Amino acid sequence: xxxxxxxxDLKKCMSKLDFKFEDSFSIEVPxxxxxxxxxxxxxxxxxxxxxxxxxxxxxxxxxxxxxxRDYKSxxxxxxxFINIKLANKVYHxxxxxxxxxxxxxxxxxxxxxxxxxxxxxxxxPTGPLNIxxxxxxxYGDSLYRIMNFxxxxxxxxxxxxxxxxxxxxxxxxxxxxxxxxxxxKIEEFPTEAYHGEYxxxxxxxxxTSEGKNLFYLAEKDRLERMKxxxxxxxxxxxxxxxxxxxxxxxxxxSEKKLRQEGILEEALSYLAEANCTYESDDAVWFSSxxxxxxxxxxxxxxxxxxxxxxxxxxxxxxKYQRGFSIMIDVFGPDHHAHVAKLRAAMMALDYxxxxxxVVYLQHITLYSHGDKIKMSKRAxxxxxxDDLIDxxxxxxxxxxxxxxxxxxxxxxxxxxxxxxxxENPVYYCQYAHARICSILKKARKQKIILKxxxxxxxxxxxxxxxxxxxxxxxxxxxxxxxxxxxxxPHRLSGYVQELAGLFHKYYSKYKIINxxxxxxxxxxxxxxxxxxxxxxxSLSLMGISAPNRM
RNA sequence: GCGCCAGUAGCUCAGUAGGAUAGAGCAACGGAUUUCUAAUCCGUAGGUCAGGGGUUCGAAUCCCUUCUGGCGUGCCA
Numbered sequence: 001x002x003x004x005x006x007x008x009d010l011k012k013c014m015s016k017l018d019f020k021f022e023d024s025f026s027i028e029v030p031x032x033x034x035x036x037x038x039x040x041x042x043x044x045x046x047x048x049x050x051x052x053x054x055x056x057x058x059x060x061x062x063x064x065x066x067x068x069r070d071y072k073s074x075x076x077x078x079x080x081f082i083n084i085k086l087a088n089k090v091y092h093x094x095x096x097x098x099x100x101x102x103x104x105x106x107x108x109x110x111x112x113x114x115x116x117x118x119x120x121x122x123x124x125p126t127g128p129l130n131i132x133x134x135x136x137x138x139y140g141d142s143l144y145r146i147m148n149f150x151x152x153x154x155x156x157x158x159x160x161x162x163x164x165x166x167x168x169x170x171x172x173x174x175x176x177x178x179x180x181x182x183x184x185k186i187e188e189f190p191t192e193a194y195h196g197e198y199x200x201x202x203x204x205x206x207x208t209s210e211g212k213n214l215f216y217l218a219e220k221d222r223l224e225r226m227k228x229x230x231x232x233x234x235x236x237x238x239x240x241x242x243x244x245x246x247x248x249x250x251x252x253x254s255e256k257k258l259r260q261e262g263i264l265e266e267a268l269s270y271l272a273e274a275n276c277t278y279e280s281d282d283a284v285w286f287s288s289x290x291x292x293x294x295x296x297x298x299x300x301x302x303x304x305x306x307x308x309x310x311x312x313x314x315x316x317x318x319k320y321q322r323g324f325s326i327m328i329d330v331f332g333p334d335h336h337a338h339v340a341k342l343r344a345a346m347m348a349l350d351y352x353x354x355x356x357x358v359v360y361l362q363h364i365t366l367y368s369h370g371d372k373i374k375m376s377k378r379a380x381x382x383x384x385x386d387d388l389i390d391x392x393x394x395x396x397x398x399x400x401x402x403x404x405x406x407x408x409x410x411x412x413x414x415x416x417x418x419x420x421x422x423e424n425p426v427y428y429c430q431y432a433h434a435r436i437c438s439i440l441k442k443a444r445k446q447k448i449i450l451k452x453x454x455x456x457x458x459x460x461x462x463x464x465x466x467x468x469x470x471x472x473x474x475x476x477x478x479x480x481x482x483x484x485x486x487x488x489p490h491r492l493s494g495y496v497q498e499l500a501g502l503f504h505k506y507y508s509k510y511k512i513i514n515x516x517x518x519x520x521x522x523x524x525x526x527x528x529x530x531x532x533x534x535x536x537x538s539l540s541l542m543g544i545s546a547p548n549r550m
Numbered sequence: 551g552c553g554c555c556a557g558u559a560g561c562u563c564a565g566u567a568g569g570a571u572a573g574a575g576c577a578a579c580g581g582a583u584u585u586c587u588a589a590u591c592c593g594u595a596g597g598u599c600a601g602g603g604g605u606u607c608g609a610a611u612c613c614c615u616u617c618u619g620g621c622g623u624g625c626c627a
Contacts, residue, residue: 041569078570079607124627166627283625301625308627333621336554362555407555409620411562425575431589439586482566494564508591550589
């Protein structure tokens with residue numbers, strides 16, 4: 001917000017002074033307070049072009065800029081930086097905006113209503129959601145909220161792999177447990193089958209609803225019934241887990257449906273039309289090497305079944321057909337090879353690869369009491385998303401997941417996330433919000449209210465800390481835009497922590513309410529109301545609650 | 551072998567499209583509460599940004615290279 005203003009003023013100034021310049025210069029918030037509120041390298045980058053020394057050029061710009069009323073000081077420093085301090089009233093104006101815009105502060109039209117598809121979680125419907133899905137859920141959902149807030153039209157989609165080999169194995173696993181319930185002795189449980197306890201529970205529920213009936217069906221029908229029962233049951237429980245986590249989807253895309261609608265055949269015919277398929281060894285191949293893949297890939301196996309690549313290509317064709325500006329796939333780190341094939345296929349079909357963005361979320365290592373928790377899906381030993389929500393709660397879990405940049409491995413300490421203490425950054429932010437609420441409550445009791453407040457009195461906010469807080473508050477819009485652009489919601493979580501820190505420091509140094517100085521008190525109440533607003537907006541964009549009391 | 555991701559304080563991580571003296575939190579140590587919530591604040595200590603080269607006014611950031619870790623490289627999904 002303020003940066004934009006300075007940017008505009010600087011450009012105007014350059015033209016007035018007849019300097020040539022490029023737009024690549026930057027305006028930054030310096031690490032060191034003495035370097036001003038903002039700092040620009042515009043002279044450093046453009047001095048050569050104008051055959052001047054950077055410092056001389058900077059001096060001219062500074063001398064011109066200071067003539068404007070909104071600037072408190074403009075200095076030249078170091079090799080030719082221009083360090084800027086804005087007048088207090090600029091900050092006060094900004095503060096008023098934050099209050100007036102209420103919960104819409106920070107929102108913008110930046111995205112120009114461009115349609116965005118976010119596909120995430122997309123876990124196999126063969127068991128409960130695990131902790132990796134939880135990370136994807138927290139990440140994807142926050143990105144969704146942020147993108148919509150800055151003016152994109154984002155959609156969340158969950159792709160269900162409810163067809164193919166693995167769901168057949170699921171059905172077989174259920175059958176074994178079902179037969180067990182009917183009294184069959186199972187000597188050896190196949191290693192490729194799903195071993196988790198939930199399979200037994202599923203079989204038990206199946207038995208409750210169907211009794212022995214299924215036993216008399218032909219094997220094919222029996223397995224089909226079991227498959228459908230299991231898929232529906234697991235889908236429901238995944239949906240519930242996600243809802244507990246505060247995540248919903250606009251669309252659940254079913255692979256089975258894609259198959260039924262003949263879209264797989266369609267995809268194959270498109271590839272054939274593009275001259276990218278051939279037959280060899282009884283199989284149908286995709287000549288993906290033409291498009292940068294290291295070797296060709298099988299599309300139809302020699303047994304006549306499609307590989308998993310085909311439905312995925314078909315699925316992505318539907319994404320393109322639906323007319324999104326950007327499609328973001330959120331995948332685990334084990335999908336690189338898969339994505340290479342997929343991209344090759346999209347290239348073959350002449351789709352714009354620029355529109356297809358892939359984010360690889362890295363793995364999570366769970367720790368408890370300092371020890372790694374080992375998880376094995378085969379053996380059924382997994383920490384589920386529900387376990388996580390039960391143990392540490394939605395807020396803490398979401399915060400921890402969002403707080404890391406997506407490409408980084410994540411070490412997750414169950415005990416730390418549970419701790420309601422200063423070791424836990426979630427509560428640090430929430431506590432700031434609760435503290436402010438508590439102060440506002442006290443103010444209401446003492447009849448110091450903002451209704452009677454004249455914003456002209458904001459000039460009483462002249463402490464360094466107060467101006468620093470306003471400056472930080474006004475950063476929200478650009479933080480959100482950068483988070484949306486880079487697909488990095490962790491920028492927001494970092495920002496809230498900084499803001500909460502500024503508030504806690506301010507709180508301990510200055511008294512907000514003082515009955516002897518009503519106008520000052522009101523000004524400060526005005527300020528902390530704005531802080532509360534920004535914290536609440538930020539937390540809500542992360543799907544985290546902002547409690548009034550703790 | 552090849553490809554992708556990572557390597558920053560004892561630990562977990564930031565570092566904003568190369569910017570000035572590399573920052574937080576935790577852990578360690580020392581302080582602050584007759585007070586609007588101490589789930590807080592103040593202070594001390596802690597670094598060869600994995601190593602080496604290059605690009606330039608300027609590099610944790612870009613390029614090259616070596617090392618280390620994770621993952622991938624199926625007619626499994």
